[in-house]
Amino acid sequence: MFEEIRRGRKQRKLDRQAGEEGTRRIASWIHVYRGDAEARIPHDEAKLCADMAKGCYSCVGKSHSYNGVQIVPGINAMMMEEGGLDRMDYDPATGIATVGASVTVERFKRFLIKHDRRLINSGNYMKQTVVGALATGTHGFGDRGVMADAVTALTFLDDSGKRVRLTRADPDFAYVALSFGTIAPIVELELETAPVEAFISTSHINRLSKLRELQQGTIASNWVVLPYSNPDDPVMMLATLSPCQTTARVEKVREGGGFLAPIARWIIKRYQKLDRFLPALRRPLQRLLDRLDLVQRDQIQTDPYDLDYLYDPKPGLASERAPDILRGCFSTTYTGYNLAFFVPLEKGPAVVKFIMREADGLRDLGFFLKGVISVRELPGTSDLVFAANHDGPVAAIDLFADPRDYAWLERLQRMVLQYEPETRPHFGKSALIPGFRNSLGENNLDRLMAIHRKHYPNGKLMFSERVRAFLQTGKPLPGEAVADAKLA
Known part of the structure; x- marks a missing residue:
């Protein structure tokens, strides 16, 4: 504070x-x-x-x-x-x-x-x-x-x-x-x-193992994982876009959590604030959400005059409104230092799991990732030589930490590059x-x-x-x- x-x-x-x-x-x-x-x-x-x-x-x-x-x-x-x-x-x-x-x-x-x-x-x-x-x-x-x-x-x-x-x-x-x-x-x-x-935006809380299944029939995907949830199959929050004209609307789905489900959903709704102001609770809260094994699916039609994400149901900027983890969790950059790089698209989930395990091993040194690991998928290719996806589709991985801990993020980036030599830099946010x-x-x-x-x-x-x-x-x-x- x-x-x-x-x-x-x-x-x-x-x-x-x-x-x-x-x-x-x-x-x-x-x-x-x-x-x-x-x-x-x-x-x-x-x-x-x-x-x-x-x-x-x-x-x-x-x-x-x-x-x-x-x-x-x-x-x-x-x-x-x-x-x-x-x-x-x-x-x-x-x-x-x-x-x-x-x-x-x-x-x-x-x-x-x-x-x-x-x-x-x-x-x-x-x-x-x-x-x-x-x-x-x-x-x-x-x-x-x-x-x-x-x-x-x-x-x-x-x-x-x-x-x-x-x-x-x-x-x-x-x-x-x-x-x-x-x-x-x-x-x-x-x-x-x-x-x-306007698009149809569907937001999910599920497991990373369900990623490709939930992406079927969509045109764009953006997802995050909780870094201190299960490293074998972490809790994932996914936002997908589909064209309005071709997508049938689906009912909301909210499952799991048992009698603690209302508490878990209260935490999820306020997760950004809790993570920002009570960082000591970051890992226990994520472990709790992992054990409750929540499943959630919400769907909205985006406003064509949205200014920032193209999956917002209201015009203007999401920053002008209170954050919602299913949509606002993709804008965590204001909460800490951010480092980003790109890996081949098919390697994205494996790299995220690797980062989770390495970051968890640094807890005894006082380092914690902040909030989420964010991934934006770029499935196309670019003619621009230094574009992230010049050589093929990529996953853009964003890591967050407190500003004083940015050197740990650079260490994680170097470790990813060591094992995945096709890793490419984000020129504004990579080391x-x-x-x-x-x-x-x-x-x-x-x-x-x-x-x-x-x-x-x-x-x-x-x-x-x-x-x-x-x-x-x-x-x-x-x-x-x-x-x-x-x-x-």
């Missing part, structure tokens, strides 16, 4: 500095990456070009994914979300929308809804910029789950401030459209949209380590860096030390602690 209050005060202090130029503290989501930088606010493209000419710079979006790869202490930080690059256009003849680098996902979605359109897919964090979300591989779930798949053209500025526009027909496009901050500043995106649409290079392809990474050097020959565009180490591009930057300590 006191830790949350402290973090809240720190975040409010950062928020008060928004819109101010000059030296200030810049922090990523959950403050894992942070540092003092010279904030520059691109009120227009001319100001952005002028600031770029002043020396080394990075481009920082708004919280979440983009900051994780872009915070570089001690240099000019282009605060894109605070700037004036806020163009939003929609062409009804083609269904193509154009969006500037200062526009957040939420703002853009509200704009599209006025035209009865929506993004083809999106993550559930609405405050990050559209450009930042797409550049770092942010995804939803289902077919075409990676947001960047919708991009048809993009425009960025090179080292000299000259505009460069790439379309899908350009051979560099498949590398640049999802380039985790190595190509920036992207000032505009053109992307496909889809008409607003970017050299071990991921093989799954992405050494040739692909070399090609990306050749494109980078082509457009930034003077080396002005900087990216974080995590990315530099991952790309093997040299020693720490001036101003970094290790350089100050004379270790480089």
Whole structure:
């Protein structure tokens, strides 16, 4: 509780500095990456070009994914979300929308809804910029789950401030459209949209062994497991989507639990709050729910004007309402530090069980996973080289822990990568380590860096030390602690 209050005060202090130029503290989501930088606010493209000419710079979006790869202490930080690059256009003849680098996902979605359109897919964090979300591989779930798949053209500025526009027909496009901050500043995106649409959303409480059976006939799936339930067949909460026109509505099902069932359902309804404010009860509550062996199925029709998950029965944002574990449990990112990576789709359940066993073995060291292990399934494939599902369908696995415990999550990620070498990174939320290079392809990474050097020959565009180490591009930057300590 006191830790949350402290973090809240720190975040409010950062928020008060928004819109101010000059030296200030810049922090990523959950403050894992942070540092003092010279904030520059691109009120227009001319100001952005002028600031770029002043020396080394990075481009920082708004919280979440983009900051994780872009915070570089001690240099000019282009605060894109605070700037004036806020163009939003929609062409009804083609269904193509154009969006500037200062526009957040939420703002853009509200704009599209006025035209009865929506993004083809999106993550559930609405405050990050559209450009930042797409550049770092942010995804939803289902077919075409990676947001960047919708991009048809993009425009960025090179080292000299000259505009460069790439379309899908350009051979560099498949590398640049999802380039985790190595190509920036992207000032505009053109992307496909889809008409607003209602779905039938079915939510289940069941066992992981029932996953494939319950997914039959659905078009998208998102599921979580309770990490301290039965490691052989854990308690699972599953949300699936089906088209409204082809799905027959089914009655609610609520079984199991015996005379304790009302207590168990009371816990489930309030699980997020209990997990957040009474973490000591996390494991015993999950063990209790496991023993009660509840089965539940609820079905609703989603509102076509829902802004975040596409399985919400009301318009707007789910964050504007009280959470419900059967729907809100898929947005646990505000409760702790989040680390994410991708594994081949068919390996998803086995990897989750592996993580459960390894995490439970760390309890004696004081480490606990927070709440749930979340999995979003991306069954399609992408032409974008660094998209999670470029090589085939994947399961996106999200782990959560208290911020002070994020190093344990990195350890779990390394262990998964050791046993499943096809594991791919989420560029905004993974610990970017050299071990991921093989799954992405050494040739692909070399090609990306050749494109980078082509457009930034003077080396002005900087990216974080995590990315530099991952790309093997040299020693720490001036101003970094290790350089100050004379270790480089």
